[in-house]
Amino acid sequence: MNLLLSSLSQGLLWAVMAIGVYLTFRILNVADLTAEGSFPLGAAICSSLIVNGMQPWLATLLTLFGGMAAGFISGFMHTKWNIPALLSGIITMTGLYSVNLRIMGQANLTLLGQGTLIRTVESWGLNKTNAVLLVGGSIVGLVILMLYLFFQTEMGLAIRSTGDNNAMSEANGIRTNAMKVIGYMISNGLIALSGALLAQNNGYADISMGIGTIVIGLASIIIGEVFFRHLTLAKRLLTIVLGSVIYRMLILVVLQLNVDPQDLRLFSAILLALALRLPAIQEKLPKRRPKDRTAKQKGGKLSWMQR
Amino acid sequence: MDAALELRGIHKFFEMGTVNENHVLKGIDLRIEKGDFITVIGGNGAGKSTLLNSIAGSFPVDSGQIMLDGMDITSAPAYERAKDISRVFQDAKMGTATRLTIEENMAIAWNRGKKRTLARGFTKKQQHLFKEELKQLGLGLEDRLKMEAGLLSGGQRQALTLLMAALVTPKLLLLDEHTAALDPKTSQMVLNLTDQLISEKQLTTLMITHNMEQAITYGNRLIMMSDGHIVVDVSGDEKRDLTVPDLLDLFKRNSGQVVSEDALLLG
Numbered sequence: 001m002n003l004l005l006s007s008l009s010q011g012l013l014w015a016v017m018a019i020g021v022y023l024t025f026r027i028l029n030v031a032d033l034t035a036e037g038s039f040p041l042g043a044a045i046c047s048s049l050i051v052n053g054m055q056p057w058l059a060t061l062l063t064l065f066g067g068m069a070a071g072f073i074s075g076f077m078h079t080k081w082n083i084p085a086l087l088s089g090i091i092t093m094t095g096l097y098s099v100n101l102r103i104m105g106q107a108n109l110t111l112l113g114q115g116t117l118i119r120t121v122e123s124w125g126l127n128k129t130n131a132v133l134l135v136g137g138s139i140v141g142l143v144i145l146m147l148y149l150f151f152q153t154e155m156g157l158a159i160r161s162t163g164d165n166n167a168m169s170e171a172n173g174i175r176t177n178a179m180k181v182i183g184y185m186i187s188n189g190l191i192a193l194s195g196a197l198l199a200q201n202n203g204y205a206d207i208s209m210g211i212g213t214i215v216i217g218l219a220s221i222i223i224g225e226v227f228f229r230h231l232t233l234a235k236r237l238l239t240i241v242l243g244s245v246i247y248r249m250l251i252l253v254v255l256q257l258n259v260d261p262q263d264l265r266l267f268s269a270i271l272l273a274l275a276l277r278l279p280a281i282q283e284k285l286p287k288r289r290p291k292d293r294t295a296k297q298k299g300g301k302l303s304w305m306q307r
Numbered sequence: 308m309d310a311a312l313e314l315r316g317i318h319k320f321f322e323m324g325t326v327n328e329n330h331v332l333k334g335i336d337l338r339i340e341k342g343d344f345i346t347v348i349g350g351n352g353a354g355k356s357t358l359l360n361s362i363a364g365s366f367p368v369d370s371g372q373i374m375l376d377g378m379d380i381t382s383a384p385a386y387e388r389a390k391d392i393s394r395v396f397q398d399a400k401m402g403t404a405t406r407l408t409i410e411e412n413m414a415i416a417w418n419r420g421k422k423r424t425l426a427r428g429f430t431k432k433q434q435h436l437f438k439e440e441l442k443q444l445g446l447g448l449e450d451r452l453k454m455e456a457g458l459l460s461g462g463q464r465q466a467l468t469l470l471m472a473a474l475v476t477p478k479l480l481l482l483d484e485h486t487a488a489l490d491p492k493t494s495q496m497v498l499n500l501t502d503q504l505i506s507e508k509q510l511t512t513l514m515i516t517h518n519m520e521q522a523i524t525y526g527n528r529l530i531m532m533s534d535g536h537i538v539v540d541v542s543g544d545e546k547r548d549l550t551v552p553d554l555l556d557l558f559k560r561n562s563g564q565v566v567s568e569d570a571l572l573l574g
Contacts, residue, residue, distance in 0.1 A: 150425075154414075157407065158423040161415050164404035167396070171363070172471075173389030173420035 003252055005129050011245030012136025013197045014216060016143055018244045019237055020067075020190030021217030023147075028163040028183045033089030033214055034074040035191045037096030038067045040210035042192030043199035044103040047111055050200075056117045060196045067192025068185040070096060075184030079177035093210070100207055107207040116200035132201055139197065140241055143190060148234040150186075159183050191217075212265050215272050220244035222275040226282070247271075309377035311511040312339040312362065312479055317371035319357055331357045333535035335371070339479075339513070343542075344505055346522040347515045348554075349532035355515045358532070359481045362513070364388040376478050390420025393472035394481035395465070397488055402468030405457030409448055409467065412456050413437040416471035440470055444500065462493030466500055473504045480505070482514040486521075498525070519551050531558055538562040 017039060024032035042063040049059035070092055077088035101107065121131040150156045162169045162179040169176050191213070199205040224236070224243030231239060254267055319332040331354045339345060349355050361368045364385035373381045380388055393416075396402055403412045414429035414437075429437070434452065441449040444466050448459075456464060465485060472480060482501065486494040502525060505512050516522050522529055529546050531539035531554070538561040541549060 152428050153425045154418055154421075154423040154428050155425055157411055157414055157428040158418075161404040161407055161412075164406050165401065167401055168404055169415070170385045171389055171394050171396075172415050172418075173386050174415070174423065175386050179423075 002129075003249070003256075005133070007249035007252055008245050009129050009132035009136055010201070011248040012140050012241065013132065013194060013201055014220065014248065015136075015140050015194075015241040015244035016197065017191045017194030017213065018217045018220035018240045019140075019143060019147070020187045020194065021214065022221050022237070022240055023183055023187040023190070025218065025221065026163075027151075027160055028180055028187075030078070030085035030163075030180075031089070031214075032071075032074060032085060032184060032187065034070055034092045034096075034184070034188050035089075035213045035217060036210045037093035037100070038070040038188040038191045038210075039195040039213040040100050040205065040207060041066050041070055041096050041103075042195030043205035043209055044100040044109070044195075044207075045192070046196035047109045047199050047205035048103050048105070050111060050114050050116065051109060056115050056120060056200065060117055060193065060200070063192045063196040064189040067195075068189040070192070071184040071186070071188030072181060074188070075181035078184070079180050097207070100210075104205060104207065108204060109206075110204045111200065112203060116203075117197070118200050136197065139193075143193075144234065144237045144241075147186075147237060151233055155179070155182070212268055215265075215268050216247065219268065219272040219275055220247050222272070222279075223247060226275060226278050310338045310374070311341045311343065311376060312513075313337070313372075313374040314362070315372040315374070317358075317361060317373070318369045319354075319361055319366075320369050323369065331535055332361065332368070335535075335537060337530070337537065339511060341511055342509050343528055344510075344512045344526035345514065345528045345530055346526040347513060347530045347532065348517075348519060348522040352534075353532040354535045355532055356483055359394070359483050359513065359515060362479070363392055363394055363481055387420075391478040392481060393419065393475075393477040393479075394483065395468050395472050395485040397484040399461040399464040399468070399488060402471070403456040403459075403464050406455055408453050408455055409441070409459075410434055410437055410452040412467065413440070413471060413474065416474045419475050419477075440474065441467075443503075444470060460493075462489050462497060465489060465493075465497050469497065469500060469504060473508055473510060476508050476510065478511060480510045480512040482512065484515050484517055487517055501525075519554060523549050523551065523554065529554075533558070533562045536562075 017035070021035055024030050045063045045066045046059045049062060050056055074088045074092040077083045077091065078085050083091070117135050118128065118131050121134055122128060126134065151160060158169065158174045159179045159182060161172075162174055162176045163183070166176055169179070195209070198209070220243040221240055222243070223246050224239030227242070228235070228239045250271065251264065251267075254264070255261065259267070314335050314337040317332050317335040318330070321329040321331060335358060347355050347358070360366060362373060364380070364383060364387075367382065371381070372379060375388070375391055404415065407415070410429065414433065417429065417433060438449045438452065446463055446466060448463065448467065456467065459467065469485070485501070486497045489497060498521065501514070504510065512526070514526065527546060528542035529539070529549065530537055539554070539557045541557070
């Protein structure tokens with residue numbers, strides 16, 4: 001039970017990051033590695049603001065803007081300078097390493113004895129796990145609600161169609177480059193927010209905490225997709241939260257098996273590789289006929305990669 | 308009165324200055340009057356698609372001027388031109404966003420050329436309007452507004468794309484062999500729909516086709532391209548009485564080349 005609650009609370013905090021990765025990976029259809037830099041960026045900004053006496057909730061909120069700035073840089077390089085998405089992400093993430101060190105002033109910044117969002121909630125009389133559950137749950141809920149509403153607006157639809165079909169979007173007068181940059185910004189804003197939450201949960205920010213961010217994010221997305229396919233956006237975002245929780249659970253189980261923590265990333269990498277392979281295997285198995293997929297499927301069958 | 312579209316001395320090169328330099332459009336002059344429905348025909352590499360792409364702004368032209376309804380749009384980016392020019396591609400996949408629902412696709416088209424704001428993507432009233440428009444197709448799509456466009460068949464998608472292109476009346480409609488990839492029956496359905504929409508909304512249209520019969524049957528004016536030039540341009544009564552042999556004859560006389568019907572049909 002303890003394990004379950006712990007995975008759930010941690011999973012909620014990580015889910016914000018995974019949702020951010022989803023926006024670029026699935027909605028914009030690009031693999032944006034900026035995540036590896038914007039995640040610790042969020043932790044760095046939040047921690048150093050808190051250490052310098054700012055209210056935790058305000059510090060947490062401000063990380064959104066830090067992440068958006070990072071996303072803007074990657075998006076700008078990708079769309080305006082025509083640098084391939086993978087590379088523009090690597091460039092930003094590399095640069096952010098130095099920026100993060102500057103912000104923290106050292107490689108590790110502790111929040112020992114400082115107020116954090118989690119501790120504020122704990123002071124209302126909850127234990128740590130419940131406090132994390134409450135903070136994580138309400139933030140994830142708010143994020144999903146906002147995204148759900150946003151992606152139904154004219155701009156939200158335009159971003160989705162840009163990622164889906166660039167030529168068609170352009171032919172319909174959508175400024176596709178601007179839409180991509182906005183997508184990058186929202187994505188990395190959320191990833192930084194998640195970094196800020198985890199720093200407060202762990203009680204410190206660390207310069208190396210971004211390593212493997214993208215793998216964790218992708219694994220959460222794919223786990224969610226493997227279990228539930230063909231979903232509308234809001235439900236899809238919920239499955240990412242679920243994927244994120246399941247991922248945490250797997251990690252905790254592995255740790256319980258006395259696996260050396262330093263082997264965890266190897267485990268994550270293997271897990272992602274398998275999760276990426278699984279849908280292709282599912283494809284080969286005979287499957288149930290999905291309901292109301294209309295008579296003719298010609299030209300309409302979607303590969304899972306498009307989701 | 309301003310022409311719907313006027314092209315003056317359009318030249319387009321690909322890979323200019325390299326050994327692969329390809330001079331695709333060699334000085335195109337064309338004046339399209341409002342309400343014209345022009346069919347464009349020509350062999351492979353004649354420059355038909357390049358002409359359409361130049362008008363739509365997919366890439367800049369190397370020289371010449373493009374005037375749309377009296378406005379110089381030569382250097383306007385594609386998304387700006389999209390306000391007045393809508394298009395349907397040959398590949399049915401190109402015309403709709405696969406993961407968006409039918410109604411969402413229509414909402415994208417409804418806002419063609421407008422700034423995308425944080426207002427709701429579409430209102431109940433617009434949804435009703437989309438439904439009414441879809442009824443025209445007679446494909447039953449009006450009952451599947453929430454279905455992803457990617458699940459439609461090629462013909463259904465092309466019909467939807469066409470409807471979207473005409474949803475907000477464009478000043479110019481560009482059709483790039485939009486029935487070529489469909490089976491004959493579906494192709495005919497989409498063509499009939501095309502004709503119906505064009506005459507209903509009096510759309511100024513440029514339609515590329517690979518089929519001489521189609522080029523002759525539809526529209527009020529016919530253009531034949533060859534090697535980057537317009538070699539045949541017939542309209543009015545002359546176009547109405549045209550037959551395939553006449554057309555081949557005209558082509559031979561004007562371009563000095565002999566062409567078989569097959570070459571064009573396959574082109």
